[in-house]
Amino acid sequence: MNIKHIASLAGVSVATVSKIINNYPDIGEETRQRVLKIMEETKYRPSSSARTLSTKKSHLIGVVFAGKLNVDFGHPFFVQVINAFKKQIGLLGYDLLFFSNEKFLEEGEDYLARSNYFQVDGCIVISGDEVERSVFDLDASGVPCIGIDIELKGKNSCYIMSDNAKISLKVVEHFYMLGYRDIGYIGPERASLPMQQREEGFDAALEKFGMKPDPMRKSYSGGYQEEDGYEAMRRMIDGGELPRALFAASDLLAIGAMRALRERGLRVPEDVAIVGCDDIEACRYTFPPLTTVKQDTDRIGKMAAMLLFDLMNKQMDNRCIQVEPELVVRKSCGG
Amino acid sequence: MNIKHIASLAGVSVATVSKIINNYPDIGEETRQRVLKIMEETKYRPSSSARTLSTKKSHLIGVVFAGKLNVDFGHPFFVQVINAFKKQIGLLGYDLLFFSNEKFLEEGEDYLARSNYFQVDGCIVISGDEVERSVFDLDASGVPCIGIDIELKGKNSCYIMSDNAKISLKVVEHFYMLGYRDIGYIGPERASLPMQQREEGFDAALEKFGMKPDPMRKSYSGGYQEEDGYEAMRRMIDGGELPRALFAASDLLAIGAMRALRERGLRVPEDVAIVGCDDIEACRYTFPPLTTVKQDTDRIGKMAAMLLFDLMNKQMDNRCIQVEPELVVRKSCGG
DNA sequence: AAAACGAACGAAACCACTTTCGTTAACGGT
DNA sequence: ACCGTTAACGAAAGTGGTTTCGTTCGTTTT
Numbered sequence: 001m002n003i004k005h006i007a008s009l010a011g012v013s014v015a016t017v018s019k020i021i022n023n024y025p026d027i028g029e030e031t032r033q034r035v036l037k038i039m040e041e042t043k044y045r046p047s048s049s050a051r052t053l054s055t056k057k058s059h060l061i062g063v064v065f066a067g068k069l070n071v072d073f074g075h076p077f078f079v080q081v082i083n084a085f086k087k088q089i090g091l092l093g094y095d096l097l098f099f100s101n102e103k104f105l106e107e108g109e110d111y112l113a114r115s116n117y118f119q120v121d122g123c124i125v126i127s128g129d130e131v132e133r134s135v136f137d138l139d140a141s142g143v144p145c146i147g148i149d150i151e152l153k154g155k156n157s158c159y160i161m162s163d164n165a166k167i168s169l170k171v172v173e174h175f176y177m178l179g180y181r182d183i184g185y186i187g188p189e190r191a192s193l194p195m196q197q198r199e200e201g202f203d204a205a206l207e208k209f210g211m212k213p214d215p216m217r218k219s220y221s222g223g224y225q226e227e228d229g230y231e232a233m234r235r236m237i238d239g240g241e242l243p244r245a246l247f248a249a250s251d252l253l254a255i256g257a258m259r260a261l262r263e264r265g266l267r268v269p270e271d272v273a274i275v276g277c278d279d280i281e282a283c284r285y286t287f288p289p290l291t292t293v294k295q296d297t298d299r300i301g302k303m304a305a306m307l308l309f310d311l312m313n314k315q316m317d318n319r320c321i322q323v324e325p326e327l328v329v330r331k332s333c334g335g
Numbered sequence: 336m337n338i339k340h341i342a343s344l345a346g347v348s349v350a351t352v353s354k355i356i357n358n359y360p361d362i363g364e365e366t367r368q369r370v371l372k373i374m375e376e377t378k379y380r381p382s383s384s385a386r387t388l389s390t391k392k393s394h395l396i397g398v399v400f401a402g403k404l405n406v407d408f409g410h411p412f413f414v415q416v417i418n419a420f421k422k423q424i425g426l427l428g429y430d431l432l433f434f435s436n437e438k439f440l441e442e443g444e445d446y447l448a449r450s451n452y453f454q455v456d457g458c459i460v461i462s463g464d465e466v467e468r469s470v471f472d473l474d475a476s477g478v479p480c481i482g483i484d485i486e487l488k489g490k491n492s493c494y495i496m497s498d499n500a501k502i503s504l505k506v507v508e509h510f511y512m513l514g515y516r517d518i519g520y521i522g523p524e525r526a527s528l529p530m531q532q533r534e535e536g537f538d539a540a541l542e543k544f545g546m547k548p549d550p551m552r553k554s555y556s557g558g559y560q561e562e563d564g565y566e567a568m569r570r571m572i573d574g575g576e577l578p579r580a581l582f583a584a585s586d587l588l589a590i591g592a593m594r595a596l597r598e599r600g601l602r603v604p605e606d607v608a609i610v611g612c613d614d615i616e617a618c619r620y621t622f623p624p625l626t627t628v629k630q631d632t633d634r635i636g637k638m639a640a641m642l643l644f645d646l647m648n649k650q651m652d653n654r655c656i657q658v659e660p661e662l663v664v665r666k667s668c669g670g
Numbered sequence: 671a672a673a674a675c676g677a678a679c680g681a682a683a684c685c686a687c688t689t690t691c692g693t694t695a696a697c698g699g700t
Numbered sequence: 701a702c703c704g705t706t707a708a709c710g711a712a713a714g715t716g717g718t719t720t721c722g723t724t725c726g727t728t729t730t
Contacts, residue, residue, distance in 0.1 A: 019718090027679080073421070082408055096435065352687095
């Protein structure tokens with residue numbers, strides 16, 4: 001069932017049918033209704049590939065998980081963002097295409113090639129840790145891109161992330177209000193931009209409240225996982241200088257740290273208060289429930305969609321949007 | 336940069352280039368190499384839409400989340416399955432297209448229409464709770480479909496789910512070995528097929544071990560969420576008949592039940608032992624860590640991909656595959 | 671009544687590729 | 701020298717739409 005059938009059923013030309021589909025104004029009302037009715041009855045739907053072929057617009061958004069394979073559907077933050085993004089971009093008439101990196105990595109293909117192949121109208125790129133070069137090729141190529149937690153500099157790109165300095169500020173402030181003057185930090189060492197910002201923001205916040213950063217109260221983790229937090233915490237305990245309050249740069253890190261603490265007979269929050277970051281679902285179910293800073297993933301995803309839409313449809317400057325974080329107080333700092 | 340450019344650069348016809356791309360045998364080795372070299376240098380990639388248009392194959396798999404909107408990227412089980420599925424289907428050369436239900440629900444479009452529009456080669460449909468009619472239209476249409484946790488009967492469909500009866504059997508057996516003779520159940524009442532199977536399997540398993548099902552030891556939850564488990568547990572506590580062991584048909588339910596127990600001063604596992612189902616990430620971080628039955632999501636996803644591949648490429652009978660579950664012992668039953 | 675005009679519609683080129691079928695030339699066999 | 705065969709390649713007809721540019725015809729203007 002294609003446009004030709006519809007045309008002949010309605011006794012008009014294919015051009016006319018096409019114009020009706022695309023809301024051209026130069027069609028009489030009676031014919032429009034007649035054709036519409038036939039399309040309805042036959043459940044006709046135009047073919048997206050034929051359409052894409054002639055218009056160069058696919059109404060598809062490519063989704064790229066940048067970074068070593070751990071950033072995929074399993075990543076809680078990513079999942080929330082993409083969920084919100086999907087809702088909003090769906091409302092705007094786009095569908096999501098997930099590039100499968102498996103096959104094409106082995107064949108040496110890259111994201112740009114995939115984007116061209118499918119003629120996606122734009123891409124959202126979400127970054128975990130280190131980012132492969134091919135992501136920046138894509139960015140530089142002029143395909144409209146919006147980056148989450150990654151600095152994209154292409155002329156048709158923008159990027160969005162939480163205000164990470166403010167995240168740290170909020171936790172330090174929270175500790176300070178609770179009377180803590182002795183605050184440690186756990187986070188990955190050579191890390192993504194957001195993580196760097198969190199650490200720098202942490203140091204800055206300490207200063208702001210009249211405390212001074214102390215390298216002895218920092219413990220660097222290899223990665224972002226629970227296990228990494230566990231290791232980092234153990235090293236901090238064994239190192240001797242145990243702070244009374246601790247900011248872990250991700251919830252998983254915090255959860256791992258709590259496990260290490262518990263193993264050594266230390267109690268949260270009595271012996272050490274702790275706050276995480278991200279507000280993944282698991283925070284609510286730990287013991288004690290973890291105080292954390294929520295990244296506003298709904299807003300990030302939604303903004304990403306709207307920004308990308310603008311990027312695809314009008315000229316725009318490259319810019320970065322920061323999204324306000326929110327402290328979520330649970331039980332891991334007492335109270 | 337299209338096939339015509341390549342052809343003229345190489346001094347051959349477009350037909351020849353096309354044949355080279357598609358590995359036709361009737362091309363001389365020298366010309367093949369020459370053309371290949373040019374394609375390499377120009378980074379040429381054929382257009383997927385043109386290709387789809389003429390071959391009717393898009394190499395795209397449609398992903399449909401069936402059920403009331405809660406089944407999306409936020410659903411842990413779904414996410415794990417789709418992740419494994421994506422890996423395997425990616426290896427086979429397919430990419431994933433997520434239908435955005437937002438827009439098209441409001442416009443009265445359905446899954447079948449979307450599938451036709453994009454000419455997806457097949458679909459994976461993942462079911463949470465109740466399933467809208469449009470899913471069965473898709474199933475019946477002959478588009479190759481594979482269902483996860485949903486019984487699809489179309490002639491080009493298969494479905495996969497965990498062996499839910501065995502899940503229940505394994506938990507009852509576990510409790511039995513630990514000496515419990517008094518086992519309760521929490522689960523949704525009017526529920527999806529897997530949930531029904533779990534409940535029936537539970538009853539059957541009790542009989543098998545010489546215990547008898549007791550309605551007083553069942554508490555039905557409205558849904559699948561933590562809150563639902565909390566409510567159901569409270570009702571059970573207030574109802575008076577508190578079993579010493581409890582099987583919750585999902586981890587979130589179990590986590591909610593644990594919260595209700597703790598609130599009433601009851602301890603897990605001392606006062607009541609509990610096991611959940613699914614093995615979501617949070618199980619590891621609850622207090623105590625939750626013993627549960629792991630659905631083998633890797634295997635489910637992978638099998639789904641391979642089955643769908645067969646469905647798309649050869650004639651096959653409709654059938655159902657059951658996947659073996661695995662008990663994961665943590666701390667919520669003592670020991 | 672002739673000219674001008676606008677509304678409604680269609681012819682045809684185009685998008686980038688696939689695939690069938692035909693053509694050509696070289697080669698081996700007799 | 702002639703025929704049959706095969707290897708290597710190209711012409712052209714699809715595939716299902718979109719869009720430009722006419723064309724036709726009824727209506728208004730002068």
